[in-house]
Amino acid sequence: MKLLLVLFSLIAIALAFGTHVYLQSKEFDGVEISTIGASLVIKTMIKTVGARVKLVESLMPKLNQTSDSLRIETIPITFDTSSSEVYLKEVGEPVAKYALRVYQPKQNRDGGYPIVMYIHGGGWMFGNIDISNRLCEGLANKGFIVVSIDYRRTPEHIFPSCLNDNLNALSWIGRNYEKYNGNINQLIISGDSAGGHLAITTQIRLFSIQKKLLERESIPSVTHQALLYPVADFYRYGDEKYESYMKYRDNGLIIDGAVMDMFWRNFIGNNTEEQVKSNPLISPVSGLILSDKVLYSQFPKGFIWLAEYDVLKDEGKSFANAVNNASPNKLKVKEWKSCVHGFIDLKRNYDEMADAIYEVLGKINKQS
Missing domain, CATH: 1.20.890 (cAMP-dependent Protein Kinase, Chain A)
Known part of the structure; x- marks a missing residue:
């Protein structure tokens, strides 16, 4: 029975x-x-x-990190967040630990390869450099040095931990790019979802740092950006700010309003909603004045890919519109029809992403 x-x-x-x-x-x-x-x-x-999904992640076998055409190296990083004014103050011990992984074509090239600093998604909570391994290999096989950042994640590490890790990663790139045959004059910052958010906010942090301090910390200039369906604005479940959010808030694919609410709660820690909405390092669109052409003109050329069926689509458009209002056509916007959040990994269209990066670079250094 x-x-x-x-x-x-x-x-x-x-x-x-x-x-x-x-x-x-x-x-x-x-x-x-x-x-x-x-x-x-x-x-x-x-x-x-919830957070216990990380236990599942930890039990997953590590992806194969060998390649006939690439050198792949995973590097543990330890740094002191109190060692420089570049980093924002964190709660707790100042010693931070994360890892980065470098994907390097085995064949050297005169003048070096363009460098992609890639920041994975996962709501600042999930994901790691193993999960973005295929994407990074795909880009490296098309002629890029790829530096993938395994930043500290929530809920154990709230804002600004992950932002500090990415700032430190830029400093690492500035000190080590020659070793990996990279071209520091072609440095693309890229990320998907929460990683796209960190790509945007890392740049905003750089805008406020004096040139002498950047030089002292060996932090190079970001020359281009490649954003995939980024988080760009903070708002709560009941807010009616964006049409795409209201449309897919309750039935969105991959993520919806409730999932985003959980991600934000873990990310912002004890910050109030008012503090979050006014802080561009947390909420770029609400924290910056959209009509501030001087500020938005500092963002470099690049592209932003959005998914038709995504709660985040319209906030991505809002950010792109602000950049393009300051500098016409600086940020190329493409909405992928019949696609959902996370489509880069579902469709595995890494070659198309590489081609799009080469296009904003002026189609130089392209490999066949």
């Missing part, structure tokens, strides 16, 4: 899951059934398991 009850329960769950996936397939035209199913599983895990 118990076995029958278990069997019926499993059948009921399967039917409910299948019905939900079918109904969402009607709403999200063009999205594959497998993507919708994966989205439901991912959101359920995040909402029900």
Whole structure:
């Protein structure tokens, strides 16, 4: 009898899951059934398991880090956040630890390779350099030095820990690029989702630092940016600020309003909503004056890719519009139709991303 009850329960769950996936397939035209199913599983895990998903991550086998065409090196980093005015003050011990991974084409090139500093997504909470391994290998195989940042994550490490790690990573790049045959005059900062947010806020922090201090810390200039569906603005579940957020707040694929609320709570720590909304290092769009052309003109050339079915789409557009209002056509915007948040890993269109970076670089140094 118990076995029958278990069997019926499993059948009921399967039917409910299948019905939900079918109904969402009607709403999200063009999205594959497998993507919708994966989205439901991912959101359920995040909402029900929360921080314990990290335990699952820790048990996953490390991805193969060998390649016939690349040198791949993972480097542990320790630095003192109180050692420089570059870093924002953190709560607790000033000694910080993170890691970065360098992907280098084995064949040297005169003049060096363009450098991509890549910052993974995951709501500042999940993800790591292993998860972004395929993307970074894909870019490196197209002729880039890729430095992937395994920054400290929430909830153990709240803002500004991850920002400080990325500032330190830039300093590391400035001190070590020659060793890896990199061209420091072609430095692209890139990231997806929360990583895109950190790519934006890292640049904003650099804008406020005096040139002498940047030179003393060997922090190079970011020459280009490549942003993938970034988090760009802070707001709460009930806010009606963006059309895409209101449309996908309750049924968004991969992430929705409730997931974003959880990510933000873990990220901002004890900061109040007012403090967050006025701080451009946390919330770029609300923390900066969108009409401030002088500030937004400091952002470099680049591109931003957005997904049609994404709660974050319109805040990404808002950021891009502010940049382009200050400097027309500086940031190329592409909305990927019938795509959801996280599509770069679902579609694995790494070659297209590499081509887009070469385009903003002026199509120089492109490998066949």
